[in-house]
Amino acid sequence: MSAARLPLLFSIAFMACSQLTNGLLAPALPQMAVHFSVEEHLVQSLILCFILGLGLSQLVYGPLADSFGRRRIFWWGQSIFLSGNMLTFFGLNSLYLLMLGVLIQGLGAGSNQILARCLISDSYRGLELKHGFAWLGMAASVIPVIGPVVGGLVTAYWGWHYLFFIIGSAVSILMMMAAKWLPETQTELGSPLQFKRVMRDYFNLALNPHFIAYSCLSWIASIGLMYMISSAPFVLQHDFGLSADSYGLVMIIPAAGLALGSAFTRRYNGRWSELQVIALASTLPFLATLILLLRGNELSWVVLAMSLISASVGSIYPISQSGLFGLFPSQAGTVSALSGTSQMTLTALAVGLLTSILLPSTNGMAVIFTVMGLCLMLAMVIQVMKVRPLAV
Numbered sequence: 001m002s003a004a005r006l007p008l009l010f011s012i013a014f015m016a017c018s019q020l021t022n023g024l025l026a027p028a029l030p031q032m033a034v035h036f037s038v039e040e041h042l043v044q045s046l047i048l049c050f051i052l053g054l055g056l057s058q059l060v061y062g063p064l065a066d067s068f069g070r071r072r073i074f075w076w077g078q079s080i081f082l083s084g085n086m087l088t089f090f091g092l093n094s095l096y097l098l099m100l101g102v103l104i105q106g107l108g109a110g111s112n113q114i115l116a117r118c119l120i121s122d123s124y125r126g127l128e129l130k131h132g133f134a135w136l137g138m139a140a141s142v143i144p145v146i147g148p149v150v151g152g153l154v155t156a157y158w159g160w161h162y163l164f165f166i167i168g169s170a171v172s173i174l175m176m177m178a179a180k181w182l183p184e185t186q187t188e189l190g191s192p193l194q195f196k197r198v199m200r201d202y203f204n205l206a207l208n209p210h211f212i213a214y215s216c217l218s219w220i221a222s223i224g225l226m227y228m229i230s231s232a233p234f235v236l237q238h239d240f241g242l243s244a245d246s247y248g249l250v251m252i253i254p255a256a257g258l259a260l261g262s263a264f265t266r267r268y269n270g271r272w273s274e275l276q277v278i279a280l281a282s283t284l285p286f287l288a289t290l291i292l293l294l295r296g297n298e299l300s301w302v303v304l305a306m307s308l309i310s311a312s313v314g315s316i317y318p319i320s321q322s323g324l325f326g327l328f329p330s331q332a333g334t335v336s337a338l339s340g341t342s343q344m345t346l347t348a349l350a351v352g353l354l355t356s357i358l359l360p361s362t363n364g365m366a367v368i369f370t371v372m373g374l375c376l377m378l379a380m381v382i383q384v385m386k387v388r389p390l391a392v
Contacts, residue, residue: 006183007123011136014074014112014119017174020167021050021105022229023147027244027251028160029233035160036095041355044230048348048355049099051226053106054113055344061114062337063198070115070122071184077111078175084108085168092161105167110340117336121325133321135262148255152248201334214323215339216379217278221313221320222347224285224372227354227365228254228309234360240299250299254306261314274319278380284312285373289366296362309369316376 025032025046033043057077065073084104091097120132154162205211236242236250265277272280288305295301328335358364 006181007119008132008135010178010182011116011119011132013174013177014116015136017171018054018109018112018116020147020170021102021109022047024151024154024163024167025160026229026233027148027152027237027247028155028163029230030237031155031160031244032095038095040234040360042095044355045352046099046102047226047230048352049103050106050109051344051351052348053103053108054110055106055341055348057107057110058114058337058340058344059202060337061111062334062340063201065111065114065118065336066334069184070118071178071182073111074115074178074182075175077108077115078171079108080111081105081108081171082168085164085171088164101164113340113344114336117321117325117340121336129322129325133318133325136318136321148251149245149248152243152245156243156245198334202338205328205334205338210327211324211335211339213379213382214320214327215342217316217376218320218339218343219346220372220375220379221316222343223350224309224368225313226347226351227368228306230351230355231360231365232306235302235362235365236299239361240302250303253303254310257307257310258314258317261311261316262318263314264311265315265318274323275380277315277319278376281312281315282373282376282380284308285369285376289369289373292362292366292369296366302362305365305369309372312372312376 029040029043029046032046033040036043061073061077064076081104084101084107087101087104088098089101091099091101116136117133120129120136124132150166151160151163154160154166232251232254233247236247237244242250261281285308288308291301291305291308324335324339354364354368358367
């Protein structure tokens with residue numbers, strides 16, 4: 001295994017494991033609602049609990065990773081994740097105990113999000129940095145593709161209870177691989193952890209217009225994507241009569257849009273400016289909305305609309321991440337923590353509010369996709385007029 005490729009390969013593995021819970025659970029949400037005899041938005045809260053834990057924990061892992069190194073933070077995070085995974089087995093007949101277990105899983109998985117970005121930031125510079133995040137975006141799309149397929153098959157033939165065994169097994173395998181091959185990519189440990197310094201760094205970053213400009217892109221894209229992911233099982237299984245395993249197979253198509261979007265950004269990097277790619281990405285939600293309004297009663301067209309959203313998010317992700325880490329290479333852990341926390345926390349709160357207001361439907365998706373497109377265009381205009389951090 002090439003030493004130069006190890007950071008990228010482990011970044012991909014970390015990002016994939018941090019997405020595993022959402023990917024596997026999504027097809028099972030309708031069956032879980034029946035099992036617990038609750039309304040749909042309550043079982044959707046499982047995904048939101050995981051995202052919330054994933055986001056909040058990164059504020060802690062970022063500074064710790066800079067002060068104590070990448071490997072040590074990995075082991076701390078996985079230990080917390082497995083503790084949450086064990087708790088889920090006691091919550092198979094209690095939704096609220098299950099939510100707590102999934103929340104703790106998210107608190108542990110936050111370390112994977114931090115380390116996935118830090119390993120690339122530590123190891124690559126310039127064009128290689130942007131290519132690294134593009135590859136990460138494409139490879140991280142494997143779980144959105146494989147996760148619903150596996151989750152659907154397991155739910156259909158064995159039951160959703162076994163999903164948590166698969167999640168725990170995957171993390172255990174990752175830990176065995178890391179014990180043998182995970183490199184310590186941080187060449188020099190940061191200064192000892194000081195609360196005041198950490199808060200000052202976060203405050204300065206939060207007010208930095210360049211940080212805000214690139215972070216806004218990931219915030220908008222994440223909210224649109226996660227609303228789609230949490231609503232899709234109910235729309236496709238209830239409105240179109242798909243079974244859990246059929247849902248998983250159908251979702252391969254929109255999930256692949258993430259990889260296609262990232263591949264587009266990587267391939268045309270240099271030929272298209274960042275601003276041009278974002279402009280194209282902001283038009284896709286409007287096209288998806290038009291499709292849903294005109295052909296929202298046909299499965300193939302609904303899947304196409306979701307694929308366009310995935311492609312939009314996939315093309316934005318490498319630009320947002322490479323922009324952030326390219327501007328702040330010496331603060332990789334802190335940047336990763338604040339950007340990840342703000343993205344995940346805002347996503348959990350926004351999607352939680354939206355799912356309680358809008359019932360899962362193609363019309364609900366159309367509304368959110370329209371808002372997503374408008375916000376992307378507004379963010380682009382503000383960046384050009386006020387901040388100008390993007391390559392034009």
